[in-house]
Amino acid sequence: MKVVHFFIGFMLLALVQVFIPSQMIWQQEDILESGTLYKFKTMPIDPNDPFRGKYITLNYEENSIKIADTSYRYGDKILIYLDKDRQGFAKVTSITKELSEAKGEYVRGEVTGNYNGVINFELPFNRFYMEESKAYDAEKAYRTVNRDSLVQNVYAEVYVKEGESVLRNVIIEGVPIQEYVKKENSN
Amino acid sequence: MGSKFNKELKTLVSDKVISPELADKIEQYYATKDVGKPNKLFAIFGVFGALLIGSGIILMLAHNWDDFSRLTKTILAFVPLVLGQILVGFSILKEKSATWKEASGTFLFFAVGACIALVSQIYNIPGELDSYLLTWIILCLPLIYLLRSHAVALLVVIWSTYYAVLVGLWSYRSSEIPWLYLVFFVSIIPYYGQLLKQKINSNAVTIFNWILPGSFVIALGGFVGNHGNLGFVSYIALFGLFYNIGRLDIFKPLRTLRNGYLIIGSLGTVISLLFFTFRWIWDEFPSTFGLHMQELYVLTALLIIALIVVGYTVFKKGIRQINLFQVAFLIFSMVYFFLPGIDVLPIVLMNILVFALGMSAIKIGADKFNFGILNYGLLIISILIICRFFDTGMSFVLRGVLFVLVGVGFFVTNYVMLKKQQRIKKQLKDLQL
Structure with a gap:
């Protein structure tokens, strides 16, 4: 093997190394650009990823559906079909294992439980990365808002297109969570 | 040559064991012998430097700066990657020393990790740590063969072990088997085999002789479950x-x-x-x-x-x-x-x-x-x-x-x-x- 071969091999690898993240970006931008916006009511908590830093895990209110079907088991990959109410909040209309275009817009998720005719599932967009100083405060801020029973006011903005989704932001009382935390801290 | 050796030579001369001419000859012999040999210590420091800088970049990016716009963050994600690629490309094309290759390879390894980490931060891309590690390992595995780099090979072994443990043991679902670990492991074998044949007594081989079985012992836990x-x-x-x-x-x-x-x-x-x-x-x-x-x-x-x-x-x-x-x-x-x-x-x-x-x-x-x-x-x-x-x-x-x-x-x-x-x-x- 000559140097040139190694170099060509490396150029190919370098292209792939650039292509994969670029493609990730392109896909996400495309969803933000032309996807549909849904609002999901949510509850943030604050864990940690060693390479990607602080994030908040979002537990959504829309995490179950009443269907008496025991064929759905823990860990099954499912398609979750969405609709929204007048204020733009998302409602889960149905779930299936195989894609059915007629049921409208959908996201991919996973079954986390099936008990008493209620199927619980996990929505894919459950991580929201935040600046490390703000992630814990965000959780605290949520708890304060929740205590005042204003849960309506915490939701995630999610863009959906052809089964893929991008979590754009988390909104507390009408302002993005980062600004809300900043405001709370300065008070 | 070390100063201790020179001191010994002087003692030998003063004790009349060898003649001053012979001492000069010996000194010259050792002085010329090591010329052109890569400096091992330098290679090790090079790798450690790259390791620290690379992981430092990842940590800095993990802060998730709010003040930067999406575009700024995206550019930031690609700067270390492209820089690393240029360094690696340069050391391959110019046939640079092992030190260059090890250090630039290590840097690029971390730059790739930093890039995909930042992209998933910007867009809140879902997925647990294991899927992120998987992309990272796959994107860097070929570097082992293209650069013939021990450091990258070691990093890949360690990262795959981490992956196996995450998927097999620490995942809260804990039911999946880290089959891909085997793929990564097997893909390193030819490189290791070649090393064994060429320089069985080198320190690099010794490290692999410990790391490879050690990695497998840890990863087996992911296969047999709890x-x-x-x-x-x-x-x-x-x-x-x-x-x-x-x-x-x-x-x-x-x-x-x-x-x-x-x-x-x-x-x-x-x-x-x-x-x-x-x-x-x-x-x-x-x-x-x-x-x-x-x-x-x-x-x-x-x-x-x-x-x-x-x-x-x-x-x-x-x-x-x-x-x-x-x-x-x-x-x-x-x-x-x-x-x-x-x-x-x-x-x-x-x-x-x-x-x-x-x-x-x-x-x-x-x-x-x-x-x-x-x-x-x-x-x-x-x-x-x-x-x-x-x-x-x-x-x-x-x-x-x-x-x-x-x-x-x-x-x-x-x-x-x-x-x-x-x-x-x-x-x-x-x-x-």
């Missing part, structure tokens, strides 16, 4: 396999300490067998057979591979060259699968097996005049006896006598061997005179 004894048996098979690999001819030129397979295999075998000399472990596992098929498959695969290696050794060197450590896993598996129900028999057999292992280590040590191995054997027997101290209803007198006997054994065997060694040394000296 349940049951079959996992334990799989580990004994794995240690048997490693010991047998360590005994292959290719590792013969190595000092024992450089042969991680042998040491991990031997220690692992003894420690796990010691567990099976207790009664409780045999009492706990009846009737769980066949419940965990996945572990059974893993175990069968390991047993078959280990058997192939033993068979190969027997075929090459004859059955007389096989020692007890090489077949201990086999004896154990037979007892485990064929005699589990029979009350105390398996426990007695296991005690005998561990005792025999200790004796055979003593014999190997005595034959090779190796005090380390000799005392290792004595240690095995002592630990076995200490274990029995705790769980059997032996009388105090008997236990006391046993302890005294083993203690005496320690002294006597070491003393006898020391004497024998001195005698042989004396004989050799006499012959030379």
Whole structure:
């Protein structure tokens, strides 16, 4: 093997190394650009990823559906079909294992439980990365808002297109969570 | 050359052992000998520098700066990546030294990680840590071969081990098997094989000799899961396999300490067998057979591979060259699968097996005049006896006598061997005179 071969091999690898993240970006931008916006009511908590830093895990209110079907088991990959109410909040209309275009817009998720005719599932967009100083405060801020029973006011903005989704932001009382935390801290 | 060496030369000259001319010649010889050789220390510092800078970048980006716009963040994600690629491309094209290749490869490895980390931060891309590690490893694996870089190979081994543990053990669903770990492991083998052939005695090979079996020992946990004894048996098979690999001819030129397979295999075998000399472990596992098929498959695969290696050794060197450590896993598996129900028999057999292992280590040590191995054997027997101290209803007198006997054994065997060694040394000296 000559140097040139190694170099060509490396150029190919370098292209792939650039292509994969670029493609990730392109896909996400495309969803933000032309996807549909849904609002999901949510509850943030604050864990940690060693390479990607602080994030908040979002537990959504829309995490179950009443269907008496025991064929759905823990860990099954499912398609979750969405609709929204007048204020733009998302409602889960149905779930299936195989894609059915007629049921409208959908996201991919996973079954986390099936008990008493209620199927619980996990929505894919459950991580929201935040600046490390703000992630814990965000959780605290949520708890304060929740205590005042204003849960309506915490939701995630999610863009959906052809089964893929991008979590754009988390909104507390009408302002993005980062600004809300900043405001709370300065008070 | 080191200043200590030069000092010694001066002493030799002043003591009139060698002439000043000869001293100059020697000095010159060593001065020119090392020219053009890559400086090992520099390579190591280069890699560590790249490692620290690379992980520093990842940490800084993990802050998730709110003040930057999406575009700024995106550009930031690609700057280290492209920089790393330019460095690597340059060192390949200009055929730079190993130091260059190792350092630039290490930097690029982390730059790739930083880039995909930042992209997933910007868009809140879902997915646990394991899927992120997976992308990272795949994007960097070819670098091992393109750069022939030890550092990248090591990083890939460590990262794949991390991946295997995340998927197999730490994932809260904990039901998946990290098959891809095997793919990564196998893809490193050709590189490692080449190293073994070319520079068996290098430090790099020693590191791999320890890291590869170590990684597999950790990752096996991800394959056998948390349940049951079959996992334990799989580990004994794995240690048997490693010991047998360590005994292959290719590792013969190595000092024992450089042969991680042998040491991990031997220690692992003894420690796990010691567990099976207790009664409780045999009492706990009846009737769980066949419940965990996945572990059974893993175990069968390991047993078959280990058997192939033993068979190969027997075929090459004859059955007389096989020692007890090489077949201990086999004896154990037979007892485990064929005699589990029979009350105390398996426990007695296991005690005998561990005792025999200790004796055979003593014999190997005595034959090779190796005090380390000799005392290792004595240690095995002592630990076995200490274990029995705790769980059997032996009388105090008997236990006391046993302890005294083993203690005496320690002294006597070491003393006898020391004497024998001195005698042989004396004989050799006499012959030379």
